[in-house]
Amino acid sequence: MEEVALKDLDTRLQKQIENARKAVDKNPSYAVDILINIVSRNVACLEARKILRQAQQRATKGKTKGLGGFLSKVTSIPFSMGSESKIKKDPKKAIDSAEQMLNSNPDNVVGHKILGAAAEALELYSTAVFAYESVRKLEPNNTENIKSLMTVHIKTGNSEEAIRIGEAAYRANPSDDEVQTLIKKASVEQTMEKGKWEEDKSFRDKLKDEGESQKLEQAGRAKTGDAALHSLIEEAKKGVAETPDNMNFYREIATNYRKLGDYDSALEWVAKARELEAGRADVTLERLVGTLKGEKMQKAIAAVEARLEADVENEAAKAELEKLKAEERAFRREQCEDLVQRYPNEYSYRYELGELYFEDGETDLAIKELQMAQRSPKVRVGALILLGKAYLVKGFHDLAAEQLTLAKSEIPGMTDQKKDVLYELGSAYEQQGDMDRAMIEFKALYGADISYRDVAQKIDDFYSSK
Structure with missing residues (x-):
């Protein structure tokens, strides 16, 4: 999907958006009412989304005071379980959900993150930049967000900005190899864009050798292909052999196997990371195991659904699909119950558990969790x-x-x-x-x-x- 300029919308919509823009300062709630539906129907129009965000900020000014600090404290907590698979399955619906969160509180970090991830899934990279930049304003030290922001800046051809952001992050945390890798990729892109690869000796001098120059050039040209991911995995495995205690190599291997859809290999490398001294104390790795297992189940379900689309009368496939969905649901419920037990004051987990209980017909259990979740x-x-x-x-x-x-x-x-x-x-x-x-x-x-x-x-x- 491509971004749509405001001038390319229907003239009637342009007029409505212009009226909303004029109302942002004096009557922001009115502007929000106009824009929220326009943005929902025209998801690729970033200009309208930006005006909507201005209106939301003014409409909620003073009402969300104090939430920014609270949200900053919980950003180490990942999206609610299943969010990533939901984004991949229906990114448009995920964007609508994100905008509902931001309508209540425009400083909702989770809402901006979901918007960014869903926009990436739709290849609306400028919208993703807008979302991740919003997170960076709220959480300037959120390294994972900075990596996401760098990645989409590279995809939009804004390599110079990716390098600027990355260098600041690298100075703050020199041990983060992922940031360093992204800086190198951005530098390669920047050099290729300017057509000065052979002339730019200053950058080539910074690289270890000519071989690394060639590998980075290839990665810049085919960074999204399976072959490139396999190449990155092999390079990271060499890193593990050289420095087996460096957690970043294990993370990169697991991440790239995940992108390939090879969840068994991803889980294997996460398990290896958890055997390290640093890994045993890393709660995010523990949560990643649950996420990977859930995505593996979703992949299996999608495969059976595809078989059924081709053969709607396949009774064996219907039975298999029902079994897989029941197993996936039981797994999510078990994971959610465990998270609620270990993190009783993280109410987003209680909300998801309440939702699962409600869908399973266990209404009293759902009410108990939902009463607490509304805090x-x-x-x-x-x-x-x-x-x-x-x-x-x-x-x-x-x-x-x-x-x-x-x-x-x-x-x-x-x-x-x-x-x-x-x-x-x-x-x-x-x-x-x-x-x-x-x-x-x-x-x-x-x-x-x-x-x-x-x-x-x-x-x-x-x-x-x-």
Whole structure:
């Protein structure tokens, strides 16, 4: 997918965006309402997304005070389990989810990270730069984000900026070989772009030898291919042989095997890393094992789904798919329960566990986790919505309405998430027999999206009964 310039949008949309731009300072909430839907439908328009972010910042000014520090403390915690596979499976949906997070709090680091990763998956590299730059402003010392930012700068041809950012990170942490490797790649790209490879003696003098120059040039030309990844793996294995205690080589090998989809080999090298003294104390490696196992399961599920698409009557494949999905779900639940037990105050884990419990029909267990999960700003709205749905399952319509009303008040604009809340809230009132209040919610939804679920039928039935 290619980035779309504002001037290439429909002229009516351009006019709406211009009106929103003018309203950013005086009426930012109005600007957000206009832009959130435009950006959702025109995911590749970075200019509109930038204006939206300005409006969100002004609309929430003062309301999220103090969250920046809190979020900085939790950024060592990875995306919630399954997020990476969800991004790969449906990056557009992941971007919508990220924007919902950022609508509630534009300084939500996790939201920016998901936006960046999903934009990369869609090859919207300028949008990815925008997302990772936002993280860098909030967390200037987040090395993993800096690596992601350097990578997309290289992909967009902005190698000079990648080098500048990388050199600052390298000065702060000279032992990080990954940053050094990215600096070299950016330097190769920069030299190739200028067409001065043979003339630029100053850079070639910095390289160990002519052989390394050639390898980096090849990597610059085919860095995304399988052959290049295998080459990087072999180079890292040589590094392990020379300095077996250097964790960065193990990480690079595991990372590149993961990119190749060879999860068994990736897990093997993570296990080797965990045998090192530094690896035994590295919690991120422990979590990476769970992520890799989960992605391996997702890959197996995708393979069976592909077989079924080609042969929809394949009963053996249907049975295998059902078995694999059950195993993957049980694994996620086990992993999530373990994370909640070990990190009881990381409420995003409680939210995901509550979601799994709810989907499994264990409503009481879901309610317990979701009640605690809403303490976290980054998952609060989602927890409120799911808690409302859980109360509806229990038949506690008044409690459901309370949670859904709270969620409604915390979602600016008319997003897909807001539509879901309006429908569920209307249903809660409907099940109580309070049709007047139910219709207020259904009418608001009808006015925004007549095709949403069966809301049009509900409105028709209501007026037909009068």
